[in-house]
Amino acid sequence: MTDQPKPNTLRSGPDERGFFGDFGGRFVAETLMPAILELEEAYTASKSDPSFQEELDGLLQHYAGRPSPLYFAERLTEHLGGAKVYFKRDELNHTGSHKINNCLGQILLARRMGKTRIIAETGAGQHGVAVATVCAKYGLPCEVYMGATDVERQSPNVMRMRMLGASINPVTSGAGTLKDAMNEALRDWVTNVGDTYYIIGTAAGPHPYPEMVRNFQSVIGTEAREQMLEREGCLPDAIVACIGGGSNAIGLFHPFLDDESVSIYGVEAGGHGVDVENGHAASMGGGEPGVLHGNRTYLLQDADGQILEGHSISAGLDYPGVGPEHSWLKDTGRVSYVPATDVEALEALQLCTRMEGIIPALEPSHALAYVTKLAPTMGKDQTIVMNLCGRGDKDLYTVAEALGWEI
Amino acid sequence: MAQKPNEKTRIDRRFADLKAQGRAAFVTFITAGDPDYETSRDILFGLADAGADVIELGMPFSDPMADGPAIQAASIRALSGGQNMVKTLQMVAEFRANDDETPVVLMGYYNPIYIYGVERFVEDAKLAGVDGLIVVDVPPEADDELCLPAMAKGLNFIRLATPTTDAKRLPRVLENTSGFLYYVSITGITGSATPDPTAVHDQVAAIRKSTDLPVAVGFGVKTPEQAKAIAAGADGVVVGSALVNAITQTIDQDGRATGKTVPAVLDMVKSLSAPLK
Numbered sequence: 001m002t003d004q005p006k007p008n009t010l011r012s013g014p015d016e017r018g019f020f021g022d023f024g025g026r027f028v029a030e031t032l033m034p035a036i037l038e039l040e041e042a043y044t045a046s047k048s049d050p051s052f053q054e055e056l057d058g059l060l061q062h063y064a065g066r067p068s069p070l071y072f073a074e075r076l077t078e079h080l081g082g083a084k085v086y087f088k089r090d091e092l093n094h095t096g097s098h099k100i101n102n103c104l105g106q107i108l109l110a111r112r113m114g115k116t117r118i119i120a121e122t123g124a125g126q127h128g129v130a131v132a133t134v135c136a137k138y139g140l141p142c143e144v145y146m147g148a149t150d151v152e153r154q155s156p157n158v159m160r161m162r163m164l165g166a167s168i169n170p171v172t173s174g175a176g177t178l179k180d181a182m183n184e185a186l187r188d189w190v191t192n193v194g195d196t197y198y199i200i201g202t203a204a205g206p207h208p209y210p211e212m213v214r215n216f217q218s219v220i221g222t223e224a225r226e227q228m229l230e231r232e233g234c235l236p237d238a239i240v241a242c243i244g245g246g247s248n249a250i251g252l253f254h255p256f257l258d259d260e261s262v263s264i265y266g267v268e269a270g271g272h273g274v275d276v277e278n279g280h281a282a283s284m285g286g287g288e289p290g291v292l293h294g295n296r297t298y299l300l301q302d303a304d305g306q307i308l309e310g311h312s313i314s315a316g317l318d319y320p321g322v323g324p325e326h327s328w329l330k331d332t333g334r335v336s337y338v339p340a341t342d343v344e345a346l347e348a349l350q351l352c353t354r355m356e357g358i359i360p361a362l363e364p365s366h367a368l369a370y371v372t373k374l375a376p377t378m379g380k381d382q383t384i385v386m387n388l389c390g391r392g393d394k395d396l397y398t399v400a401e402a403l404g405w406e407i
Numbered sequence: 408m409a410q411k412p413n414e415k416t417r418i419d420r421r422f423a424d425l426k427a428q429g430r431a432a433f434v435t436f437i438t439a440g441d442p443d444y445e446t447s448r449d450i451l452f453g454l455a456d457a458g459a460d461v462i463e464l465g466m467p468f469s470d471p472m473a474d475g476p477a478i479q480a481a482s483i484r485a486l487s488g489g490q491n492m493v494k495t496l497q498m499v500a501e502f503r504a505n506d507d508e509t510p511v512v513l514m515g516y517y518n519p520i521y522i523y524g525v526e527r528f529v530e531d532a533k534l535a536g537v538d539g540l541i542v543v544d545v546p547p548e549a550d551d552e553l554c555l556p557a558m559a560k561g562l563n564f565i566r567l568a569t570p571t572t573d574a575k576r577l578p579r580v581l582e583n584t585s586g587f588l589y590y591v592s593i594t595g596i597t598g599s600a601t602p603d604p605t606a607v608h609d610q611v612a613a614i615r616k617s618t619d620l621p622v623a624v625g626f627g628v629k630t631p632e633q634a635k636a637i638a639a640g641a642d643g644v645v646v647g648s649a650l651v652n653a654i655t656q657t658i659d660q661d662g663r664a665t666g667k668t669v670p671a672v673l674d675m676v677k678s679l680s681a682p683l684k
Contacts, residue, residue: 191595305522
C-alpha cells in the first residue's frame with residue numbers, strides 16, 4: 001500500500017492562496033505580508049530540496065527519538081471491552097510532546113532564511129519548551145509569549161523554558177491564555193519583522209503556516225499507518241486525536257484522509273459543557289466561521305464578531321479558534337468533531353494512569369475520554385489508534401487541585 | 408484592475424481643497440464608544456471644529472493585533488461599554504446629520520465586518536455617511552473579500568503601506584487603494600516608536616513616484632513639533648494613540664468618563680493641529 005494522494009484526494013490542499021475550501025487564507029497586516037511571502041518562498045524551496053528533508057529526518061531520529069512507538073494498550077482494551085486500542089506514543093518524544101516535530105522543521109527553515117531571533121506563543125508550554133529546546137540547540141535567542149493564567153497553571157514548563165535560556169513574556173491582556181499570547185507574538189513580529197522568525201506552534205495562522213505545520217507533523221500519521229500495517233496487517237478502523245489548534249490531530253489524520261475505511265474523530269475541549277455559554281473551547285462544536293490570527297476558520301465569538309475567551313482545564317486546548325484544514329474537514333464531513341468535558345478528561349487521565357502506567361497530558365486525555373466511549377461500541381476485531389501527544393508531568397498541579405488533593 | 412469609484416468622495420474633495428490651500432491634512436483617530444457612546448459621540452462632534460480635517464473612527468475589536476496598549480485598552484473600554492457595529496454606524500449617521508463635509512473613515516479589523524455581513528456592512532456604512540475603510544488585516548491578496556465590494560458601493564478603500572513595503576510590493580498595495588494611502592511610519596504597532604521625519608519624507612517621496620494619491624503618515628506622532636515635521640513632507644498626519652491617551656488620563660478609576668475627558672481630547676487636537684494650519 002502507498003500513501004500517495006489519489007485523484008479525488010482530500011490531501012491536496014491548500015490552494016495557491018492558502019485556502020482549504022473557504023477556510024484559511026492570509027489575513028495579516030501589511031507589515032507582515034512581505035515576511036509571509038518570504039516564508040512561503042523559503043518553505044516551498046525547502047520542500048523540493050532533498051538535503052532539507054534529510055537533515056530533518058536525521059534530527060527526528062537521533063534528537064527527537066522518532067519513530068515513536070505504537071503501543072497496544074492491552075488492559076485498557078480489556079476494560080473497555082471493544083475495539084483494540086493503540087496509542088501513538090508521541091509523548092515519548094524529546095521534550096515530551098509532538099511539538100518538537102514542528103519546531104525542528106521550522107528552526108531549520110529559520111536558519112536557512114538567515115533569521116537571528118526566534119519568537120513563539122505557547123499555551124500549555126509544550127510548544128514553548130520545544131521552541132526553547134531547538135533555540136538552545138542552535139544558539140538562537142528565544143522569546144516566548146505565554147498567557148499569565150497559563151504561566152501559573154503550567155509552571156513546570158515555565159521553569160523548563162527558563163532553564164533552556166528562553167525569555168518568558170507573561171501576557172496579561174484578555175484572559176491571559178493562548179489567544180492573547182498569539183496576539184502579543186504577532187505584535188512582536190510586526191515590530192521586529194526584519195530579523196525575527198515566528199515559530200507558530202499549531203496548524204493555524206496565515207498561509208503557509210497551516211500547511212507547513214501539518215506537513216512537519218504528518219510524520220505522526222505516516223508512521224502510525226506503517227506501524228499498523230506491520231502490526232495488524234490492515235489500517236485502523238478509527239483514529240482519534242484531541243484538537244486545540246489541531247496540529248497533533250492534523251498530523252495524525254492527514255496521511256489517512258483518503259483511506260475511506262478509516263473513521264476519523266477530532267476531540268475538542270468541551271470544558272464545562274458545549275451548551276455552557278463561553279464555558280468551553282469547542283470552536284467547531286460551538287462556534288461560527290470568522291477571521292482571526294491570519295486565517296478564516298471556526299471561532300468562538302459573539303454576535304458582533306468579538307472573540308470569546310473560551311474555557312478548558314487544558315491550557316493547550318484553551319483556544320477560541322482551530323486550524324483551517326479542520327474547519328474544512330468538518331464541513332466536508334470527512335472528520336467527526338466531538339467534545340469531551342473537563343470532567344471526562346480528568347477521568348480518562350486517571351484511567352490511563354492506573355491501567356497502563358502512562359500519565360497522559362490533559363490534552364490527549366480529551367481524546368482518550370472519547371476513546372472510552374467509542375471502543376465499547378466497536379467489535380473486538382476492530383482497532384483504534386489514538387495520538388497520545390503529550391505527557392502529563394506538566395499537569396500534576398492542575399490535576400491534583402481538580403481532585404482536591406493537598407499539595 | 409477593478410474600477411475605482413467615479414464620483415469624488417468627501418475624502419477626495421477634502422485632500423484636493425487642502426492641497427489648494429497648500430497644507431497637509433490633520434487626521435484624527437478615536438475608537439467609537441471609548442469610553443462610552445455619549446462621550447465618544449461628543450468627542451466626534453467636536454473634532455472638526457478642534458482642527459480635524461479627516462476623522463478615522465475605530466471599530467472596536469477584541470483582538471487588535473496591530474495595535475499597541477493604548478488602542479487595545481480603548482477597544483476594551485468601548486466593548487465593555489456595550490459598543491458594537493450597529494452603534495458605530497449609528498454614531499456616524501448622527502455625525503453626518505450635522506456635518507456633510509468632514510470625511511469619516513472607519514478603521515478596524517475584518518472579523519466584526521465579516522460577521523455583520525460584508526454586503527450589509529458596505530451598504531449600511533454608505534447609508535450612514537462613511538466615506539472610506541481601513542481594515543488592517545485584509546491585504547491586497549484578499550481584495551475580493553471586502554475591498555471590491557466596498558469600491559462598488561463608492562467607498563474608498565484605504566490601504567496601509569509600511570517600511571517593509573518594498574518597490575516590488577508597492578504596486579500591489581496601490582492597485583485598489585483610493586482616497587489616500589496611509590503610510591505607517593514605523594515597523595511596529597500603533598503608538599510605539601517615534602518616527603524620524605527625514606526618513607519618512609524620503610519614503611513618502613519614493614511612494615509619490617508611483618501614485619498621485621495623497622499620502623498620510625501615522626503611527627507614533629505625539630507632539631505638535633512631530634506633527635509639523637511630518638506634515639512638511641506628507642499630505643496628511645494621523646494622530647491616534649496620543650488622543651486615546653488623553654482619554655485614558657482623564658477617566659476615573661472605574662474607567663468612566665469625567666468632565667475633563669471631552670475637553671482633554673479636543674484640546675489635544677487643537678494643539679497638535681495648530682502648526683499645520
